[in-house]
Amino acid sequence: MPKKIYVFKRFERFWHWSQAILIITLLITGFEVHGIYSLFGFEQVVGYHTIAAWTLVGLWIFAIFWHFTTGEWKQYIPTLEKADAMIKYYAVGIFTNAPHPFRQTTRHKHNPLQRLAYLFVLLVIGPTIWFSGWLYLFYDVWPEYGLANLPLEWVAVAHASAAYLMLIFLIVHVYLATAGHTPTAHIKAMITGWEEVEDEDEEKTKI
Amino acid sequence: MIYKSVGVGLFFAIGLIAASSNWVYGKTPDTVTPAPMQLSTADHSKFEVLQQRFKSGMELTKACLGCHNLAAKQVHTSNHWNWEIPNDKTGQLVGKRNVLNSMMVATSSNGPYCARCHISNEWKDEGFDFTAEEQVDCLACHDTTGTYASNKWHQLRVKCSACHVEWDKSKAREVVRKPNLSELAKQVGKPSVKSCGGCHFYSDGGDGIKHGDLDSSLATAPRHLDVHMAQDGLGYSCTTCHKTEWHQMMGSQYEPESKDEQGVDVAAGSRATCESCHGLVPHPESANPKLNNHVDRIACQTCHIPALARGGRPTKTYWDWSTAGRVDDKGKDIVERDDKGRVIYSSKRGGAQWAENLTPEYVWFNGRIEFTTMDDSIDPAGVVQLNTLAGGPDDPKARIWPVKALRGKQPIDAEQATLVAASLFGKKNDGFWKTFDWTASIDAAMKVAGREFSGQVGFVETEMRIPVNHMVAPAEDALACVSCHSREGRMKDVEGLYMPGIGSVPILDKLFLTMALLALSGVLLHGAIRVISSQKKG
Numbered sequence: 001m002p003k004k005i006y007v008f009k010r011f012e013r014f015w016h017w018s019q020a021i022l023i024i025t026l027l028i029t030g031f032e033v034h035g036i037y038s039l040f041g042f043e044q045v046v047g048y049h050t051i052a053a054w055t056l057v058g059l060w061i062f063a064i065f066w067h068f069t070t071g072e073w074k075q076y077i078p079t080l081e082k083a084d085a086m087i088k089y090y091a092v093g094i095f096t097n098a099p100h101p102f103r104q105t106t107r108h109k110h111n112p113l114q115r116l117a118y119l120f121v122l123l124v125i126g127p128t129i130w131f132s133g134w135l136y137l138f139y140d141v142w143p144e145y146g147l148a149n150l151p152l153e154w155v156a157v158a159h160a161s162a163a164y165l166m167l168i169f170l171i172v173h174v175y176l177a178t179a180g181h182t183p184t185a186h187i188k189a190m191i192t193g194w195e196e197v198e199d200e201d202e203e204k205t206k207i
Numbered sequence: 208m209i210y211k212s213v214g215v216g217l218f219f220a221i222g223l224i225a226a227s228s229n230w231v232y233g234k235t236p237d238t239v240t241p242a243p244m245q246l247s248t249a250d251h252s253k254f255e256v257l258q259q260r261f262k263s264g265m266e267l268t269k270a271c272l273g274c275h276n277l278a279a280k281q282v283h284t285s286n287h288w289n290w291e292i293p294n295d296k297t298g299q300l301v302g303k304r305n306v307l308n309s310m311m312v313a314t315s316s317n318g319p320y321c322a323r324c325h326i327s328n329e330w331k332d333e334g335f336d337f338t339a340e341e342q343v344d345c346l347a348c349h350d351t352t353g354t355y356a357s358n359k360w361h362q363l364r365v366k367c368s369a370c371h372v373e374w375d376k377s378k379a380r381e382v383v384r385k386p387n388l389s390e391l392a393k394q395v396g397k398p399s400v401k402s403c404g405g406c407h408f409y410s411d412g413g414d415g416i417k418h419g420d421l422d423s424s425l426a427t428a429p430r431h432l433d434v435h436m437a438q439d440g441l442g443y444s445c446t447t448c449h450k451t452e453w454h455q456m457m458g459s460q461y462e463p464e465s466k467d468e469q470g471v472d473v474a475a476g477s478r479a480t481c482e483s484c485h486g487l488v489p490h491p492e493s494a495n496p497k498l499n500n501h502v503d504r505i506a507c508q509t510c511h512i513p514a515l516a517r518g519g520r521p522t523k524t525y526w527d528w529s530t531a532g533r534v535d536d537k538g539k540d541i542v543e544r545d546d547k548g549r550v551i552y553s554s555k556r557g558g559a560q561w562a563e564n565l566t567p568e569y570v571w572f573n574g575r576i577e578f579t580t581m582d583d584s585i586d587p588a589g590v591v592q593l594n595t596l597a598g599g600p601d602d603p604k605a606r607i608w609p610v611k612a613l614r615g616k617q618p619i620d621a622e623q624a625t626l627v628a629a630s631l632f633g634k635k636n637d638g639f640w641k642t643f644d645w646t647a648s649i650d651a652a653m654k655v656a657g658r659e660f661s662g663q664v665g666f667v668e669t670e671m672r673i674p675v676n677h678m679v680a681p682a683e684d685a686l687a688c689v690s691c692h693s694r695e696g697r698m699k700d701v702e703g704l705y706m707p708g709i710g711s712v713p714i715l716d717k718l719f720l721t722m723a724l725l726a727l728s729g730v731l732l733h734g735a736i737r738v739i740s741s742q743k744k745g
Binding site: 033034035036038041042043046090094095096097136139140151152153156157160161164165167168171172175176178179 | 495497499500687688689692693694705706707708709710711712715716719720722723726727729730731733734736737740741
């Protein structure tokens with residue numbers, strides 16, 4: 001019998017979906033700023049991008065606070081244990097209806113590949129994009145901070161590269177959201193907070 | 208409320224003073240002559256010395272100098288008088304007397320014809336005395352009717368077709384009328400747009416030909432053409448910005464200021480820069496705050512002069528002297544026009560290209576302009592830069608400026624590989640327009656210039672860039688961000704410039720887009736296999 005566990009708390013779900021909207025907005029507007037296509041017009045799109053960016057900064061302040069006060073930051077501690085099993089599962093098992101090698105619990109919401117991917121987002125993509133983005137926003141005061149000789153293009157390249165990585169993450173992330181035991185299981189969990197898991201004793205299911 | 212009552216009180220007080228002064232003096236003041244310059248404290252039409260018939264410009268000048276006894280001395284030290292400007296930045300001696308272009312080539316060799324725009328009465332040849340006070344032609348600038356410069360020029364009786372390839376005979380009588388000096392003298396005043404425009408709108412042989420941002424449409428400018436000079440707006444004249452002290456004009460094109468860092472100082476006399484009135488933080492707080500971040504690297508003109516030749520007069524962009532002189536079977540001049548009636552070939556002037564609403568070109572410019580002169584050797588096979596605007600992305604004094612580019616082909620001394628002057632006008636048999644003989648024309652011109660000429664005529668492609676300053680559009684017509692911030696934006700040919708909107712290292716974009724596409728096709732393929740394999744089981 002499958003059993004339901006409450007994995008994603010209300011703030012977490014709010015954080016996830018508002019962040020999703022903001023990141024998608026930032027990607028759409030950001031690539032226009034980058035000159036890939038023309039949708040809203042440069043002046044408007046820079047405005048939208050900036051508003052979305054500051055909103056996301058605000059959201060992250062709450063999220064960081066939440067993660068540290070609840071101890072949920074531990075969910076992102078990386079591990080390679082069973083990572084090979086996960087890779088094998090995505091490469092073969094998923095097609096042959098093999099059992100999922102990872103048992104989700106409230107203490108271990110993320111499988112080892114998720115942990116690695118999210119950690120990469122949090123530690124590499126995030127800081128790169130924030131730092132370069134702020135430099136971008138405060139371009140006019142660079143000389144006051146001794147950055148007069150920093151080429152804007154470097155900042156742009158860093159910002160755009162991180163954005164491209166975020167886009168790739170988004171593609172894979174959205175797809176893997178359908179890789180639960182039913183295609184919509186993970187998505188439902190992210191909306192309601194409740195995930196169906198195999199009926200096993202939670203205490204025994206450590207990865 | 209308090210301000211209102213003070214205001215009303217003041218209003219009555221002023222009315223009372225005005226009324227009582229009339230009452231005290233017992234009469235109403237004389238009606239002020241409706242001269243254009245009502246701000247003046249002098250009505251020249253009442254001066255006794257001007258109540259005479261002037262037979263020559265020199266006679267009139269003597270009358271002017273009777274009161275304005277320092278004026279000629281001041282004029283004698285001005286660029287307008289000397290046509291020769293030592294450029295401190297480059298050490299070159301420039302000015303009209305020294306530089307060349309691909310339009311009318313050179314002033315020095317065209318005797319009285321080019322000199323007719325000089326502010327002198329009778330500069331006819333090399334014998335002209337630049338120290339003669341009575342030679343200063345006061346009316347050249349102080350005529351307020353806007354008729355003098357043109358009439359003066361036409362007294363030369365050059366063949367009309369020399370300039371008016373599209374000559375309308377019906378107007379001939381009007382333009383060649385001798386200026387009535389006595390009448391004009393009574394109407395003198397500060398230079399109007401028309402006074403300056405009498406020469407400056409017609410540089411190099413016709414309305415708007417040379418500059419593109421200076422043509423006769425400015426004399427009756429609507430707001431969208433020039434927000435400062437608009438007849439229905441601020442109504443500035445040229446001298447509002449080109450302030451003059453001691454007859455020295457501010458804002459020479461030979462030594463422009465590319466980046467004014469002094470800010471507002473118009474009270475001390477404008478330096479004919481935008482910043483002189485608008486300051487170093489020119490955009491209001493209500494505007495996009497990014498705009499003020501641009502002023503360190505982008506000249507005001509770049510955004511605020513979105514296009515040249517916007518007043519309905521085309522400007523020449525290309526002048527090819529190498530094909531001039533071709534005549535038809537009967538030996539008559541040829542004139543060819545495009546579908547808009549613009550002359551694209553004439554025997555006298557060669558090939559031409561024109562433009563209206565011309566998008567300027569953009570270059571880094573730090574205020575230093577170096578000219579290629581007849582002293583410099585050139586590469587006859589290359590494109591000779593007649594002037595070089597210095598500056599680049601790493602030069603803090605440089606900003607990106609709009610320029611009007613003049614391109615063309617002009618004569619050279621093929622043996623010495625140098626640029627040459629040429630005589631175009633001329634009643635003798637050495638003017639090109641009379642003989643279509645380059646050798647004779649150049650020979651005559653080089654003699655005037657005191658230079659050697661081998662007799663071997665060639666032609667070289669040339670380019671010249673003139674920084675653009677006029678036809679400032681209203682703010683709502685200024686360039687939008689996207690005009691530059693896009694891959695095909697206006698700055699795409701400006702070197703060493705990175706800005707948002709133009710992408711970055713193209714290979715990086717390709718690499719990442721490929722990766723993203725691979726990720727997308729990867730997950731789609733993965734998903735498809737999942738669907739197929741689950742169907743097989745089902």
